[in-house]
Amino acid sequence: MGNMTEKRRLELEKYFDPKGSFASLRMAQMKRAWKQSNRRELNWLENTYIPTLMEGLWLTSKHFFYNLTFHVFHLFGLYKEIPAAVTYQYPEKPRPLALRLRTRHRLTKREDGSVRCVACMMCETICPARCIEITAAEHPDPNIEKYPFEFNIDLGKCVYCGFCVEACPEDAIRMDTNKLDIAEYTRQNMIYNKKRLMEG
Amino acid sequence: MPTLTIDGKQIEVPAGTTIIQAADKLGITIPRYCYHPALPVSGNCRICMIEVEKQPKLQISCYTPVTEGMVVKTNSPKVLGVRKTILEFLLVNHPVDCPVCDQAGECKLQDYYMEHGQYDSRLSDVKVKKEKKAFSIGPTVMLDQERCILCTRCVRFTDNITKTHEFGVFNRGDHSQLDVYPGKQLDNSYSGNVVDICPVGALTDKDFRFKCRVWYLDKTKSVCPGCSMGCNITVEWDKMRPAQLKKARVMRLKPRHNQDVNDYWMCDKGRYKYRFIDENRIQHPQLNDDVILWDRAIDTVAQALKSLKSFNRTDRIGVLASAQLTNEDLFVIRKLFKETLKGAQVDFRVPQPPGDSDSFLIKADKNPNTAGALNILEPDADAAGIVQKAISGDIDLLYVFGHDLIALWDKKTVEQISRKAKLFVYQGSNINDTCNYAHLNLPSSVYAEKTGTFTNCQGRVQRIWPAFLPIGEAKGDWDILSLLSAKLGVPLGYQDSQEIFKDIAATLAPFSEMSYEKISDKGMLLKLL
Ligand code: SF4
Ligand code: SF4
Ligand code: SF4
Ligand code: SF4
Numbered sequence: 001m002g003n004m005t006e007k008r009r010l011e012l013e014k015y016f017d018p019k020g021s022f023a024s025l026r027m028a029q030m031k032r033a034w035k036q037s038n039r040r041e042l043n044w045l046e047n048t049y050i051p052t053l054m055e056g057l058w059l060t061s062k063h064f065f066y067n068l069t070f071h072v073f074h075l076f077g078l079y080k081e082i083p084a085a086v087t088y089q090y091p092e093k094p095r096p097l098a099l100r101l102r103t104r105h106r107l108t109k110r111e112d113g114s115v116r117c118v119a120c121m122m123c124e125t126i127c128p129a130r131c132i133e134i135t136a137a138e139h140p141d142p143n144i145e146k147y148p149f150e151f152n153i154d155l156g157k158c159v160y161c162g163f164c165v166e167a168c169p170e171d172a173i174r175m176d177t178n179k180l181d182i183a184e185y186t187r188q189n190m191i192y193n194k195k196r197l198m199e200g
Numbered sequence: 201m202p203t204l205t206i207d208g209k210q211i212e213v214p215a216g217t218t219i220i221q222a223a224d225k226l227g228i229t230i231p232r233y234c235y236h237p238a239l240p241v242s243g244n245c246r247i248c249m250i251e252v253e254k255q256p257k258l259q260i261s262c263y264t265p266v267t268e269g270m271v272v273k274t275n276s277p278k279v280l281g282v283r284k285t286i287l288e289f290l291l292v293n294h295p296v297d298c299p300v301c302d303q304a305g306e307c308k309l310q311d312y313y314m315e316h317g318q319y320d321s322r323l324s325d326v327k328v329k330k331e332k333k334a335f336s337i338g339p340t341v342m343l344d345q346e347r348c349i350l351c352t353r354c355v356r357f358t359d360n361i362t363k364t365h366e367f368g369v370f371n372r373g374d375h376s377q378l379d380v381y382p383g384k385q386l387d388n389s390y391s392g393n394v395v396d397i398c399p400v401g402a403l404t405d406k407d408f409r410f411k412c413r414v415w416y417l418d419k420t421k422s423v424c425p426g427c428s429m430g431c432n433i434t435v436e437w438d439k440m441r442p443a444q445l446k447k448a449r450v451m452r453l454k455p456r457h458n459q460d461v462n463d464y465w466m467c468d469k470g471r472y473k474y475r476f477i478d479e480n481r482i483q484h485p486q487l488n489d490d491v492i493l494w495d496r497a498i499d500t501v502a503q504a505l506k507s508l509k510s511f512n513r514t515d516r517i518g519v520l521a522s523a524q525l526t527n528e529d530l531f532v533i534r535k536l537f538k539e540t541l542k543g544a545q546v547d548f549r550v551p552q553p554p555g556d557s558d559s560f561l562i563k564a565d566k567n568p569n570t571a572g573a574l575n576i577l578e579p580d581a582d583a584a585g586i587v588q589k590a591i592s593g594d595i596d597l598l599y600v601f602g603h604d605l606i607a608l609w610d611k612k613t614v615e616q617i618s619r620k621a622k623l624f625v626y627q628g629s630n631i632n633d634t635c636n637y638a639h640l641n642l643p644s645s646v647y648a649e650k651t652g653t654f655t656n657c658q659g660r661v662q663r664i665w666p667a668f669l670p671i672g673e674a675k676g677d678w679d680i681l682s683l684l685s686a687k688l689g690v691p692l693g694y695q696d697s698q699e700i701f702k703d704i705a706a707t708l709a710p711f712s713e714m715s716y717e718k719i720s721d722k723g724m725l726l727k728l729l
Binding site (some may be wrong): 117118119120121124125130133136137138142143144145146169170 | 241299300332333334336341409410411413416439441
């Protein structure tokens with residue numbers, strides 16, 4: 001093994017030696033790469049940069065006057081169907097999200113407000129990031145049998161694959177809270193417990 | 201000796217063998233629920249139906265004896281069709297609540313209905329619901345009558361193996377249900393076994409219930425250290441959830457089949473005695489309440505031993521070895537304290553009150569390796585004498601392996617030893633009262649972290665395998681001793697347990713001709729002269 005790396009190192013050294021027999025080969029390779037990158041020489045007009053400058057100025061002004069006009073129209077209630085500026089005033093105004101987007105998890109509830117999950121650990125088993133941790137316990141109602149005494153998801157590890165939702169036989173976990181902005185000061189706080197997940 | 205053909209394979213078996221046994225010998229698994237090799241045949245589940253050529257009807261393989269020239273098919277279309285129908289019949293009133301069922305993952309009902317595509321019920325009748333879902337039927341077991349398929353394995357177990365007759369099947373037809381007899385509880389000392397033999401999730405273990413899903417478990421073959429019977433077991437531990445490992449590794453113990461020792465069974469005491477593997481462990485070497493590094497710990501003992509040796513006072517070394525240690529550990533103790541430090545007083549026979557026992561598996565001697573310790577250490581001192589000498593100050597260095605001296609003697613004795621002895625070393629896996637009085641605590645590994653052998657009361661040498669690495673900074677017992685001997689300047693030079701065992705086989709007559717390969721997982725008897 002060590003022998004192999006040593007051999008490889010010598011090969012590379014020979015290849016990069018500016019006076020060595022590989023120097024001309026290397027030049028040829030570099031020239032070919034240059035050609036392949038599709039760059040062409042600029043002509044004198046382009047070299048003044050003025051046309052490109054004007055182009056940029058035109059693009060900016062176009063958007064400025066377009067937005068100004070339509071925002072003014074919107075103020076008077078006209079042309080509402082034509083949108084003006086495309087900037088979203090996040091976080092005051094969140095972006096509309098696609099219906100099927102996977103966002104932060106929540107645990108659904110039964111009619112009486114208790115947790116729906118039966119602690120079958122299907123989600124824990126399927127989770128590729130191994131970020132779900134469930135501790136099951138005996139439910140007071142023998143017909144339910146099992147419930148999660150603890151249910152933690154480490155959102156710092158979650159890859160938002162949605163497998164947990166797919167695996168759940170009880171529709172007890174969903175990723176439809178539309179919450180994307182999950183930020184905390186500590187890693188420990190990134191672990192959402194049952195209470196936080198049930199709050200929605 | 202009739203010869204028969206099963207699925208194209210020929211086999212010769214003794215007369216009276218049933219087809220299912222012959223198939224097992226060939227490695228062909230015929231589905232089964234009520235048949236169990238250690239119980240009388242009942243033949244009620246009908247899942248083991250097979251086709252015998254020239255017989256118009258299918259036969260149950262668990263009750264049909266083989267005859268000369270029989271040609272058996274276990275997978276013909278006819279058999280598969282019937283198997284499917286029987287599964288459907290078994291599932292008529294079965295709740296199929298696998299997500300909350302502890303058996304899921306090791307349930308043959310689940311496996312076969314997935315295999316045979318019985319996903320959706322074709323029946324329009326409502327399943328008969330029992331009055332209660334799961335309820336307790338004793339200190340260790342819960343019963344869920346809805347899941348029971350009335351195979352009567354548990355009934356036959358309590359009728360034939362423990363002879364305590366707790367279970368019965370009550371009512372008839374659709375309403376038949378399994379229960380304990382009125383006023384009775386399942387509380388015999390082998391009750392946990394009914395959970396193992398129940399082919400479905402009707403009987404579940406209270407101790408294991410909901411703790412973990414079975415597919416998280418890794419299984420390591422081992423031997424129960426609970427008594428000198430040395431029942432063969434598997435240690436089942438959680439390898440899937442590293443987050444949970446902080447809490448506990450071992451989830452349950454299960455018996456492992458060994459015809460000559462425990463057959464398919466184990467006692468409840470042994471089954472539920474595993475918490476000490478993860479709880480209350482000594483994690484670091486400690487010198488008078490200070491956590492120290494291994495180097496310094498070994499140095500401390502080596503210094504003391506060296507000075508005693510140089511003054512030729514090795515008789516002032518007292519060693520209380522233990523029959524909880526493996527043969528390998530004991531052999532290294534012998535090497536170090538009886539050869540290198542010749543004259544040291546070594547014994548393991550501390551006065552322990554005899555425990556409970558019965559005529560089946562449970563033995564009064566609660567140590568797994570008494571026979572091994574006797575044959576390897578060949579003790580000439582006696583433990584009570586060593587303790588007496590330590591009290592009177594005739595022992596300078598007392599080395600205790602895992603014994604709780606306070607429980608065996610009393611607090612005053614240990615206080616005195618602690619005051620009189622120059623160095624009082626406690627090497628063990630778990631914290632006990634004696635640790636507080638020992639000058640030096642050395643953390644050692646438990647049986648589930650060791651490679652080695654135990655010798656049971658029959659003189660059968662049996663192997664144990666390590667399930668996981670020692671907790672914290674703990675080390676194997678012989679590991680610590682060989683570090684010690686290296687510090688003393690007489691290294692033993694063992695790299696692993698196998699080398700030690702080779703040395704045992706070469707040195708000690710009862711162990712001659714033994715090797716790890718030959719012992720394998722069935723064990724080998726000592727050669728006693
Ligand atoms: S979304 Fe994927 S990674 Fe996140 S908890 Fe669910 S299964 Fe695990
Ligand atoms: S899969 Fe659903 S029911 Fe099962 S543990 Fe996860 S959330 Fe709970
Ligand atoms: S006994 Fe088997 S089939 Fe029945 S619920 Fe349990 S796992 Fe599923
Ligand atoms: S409880 Fe289990 S072992 Fe007993 S009869 Fe029912 S299915 Fe068979």
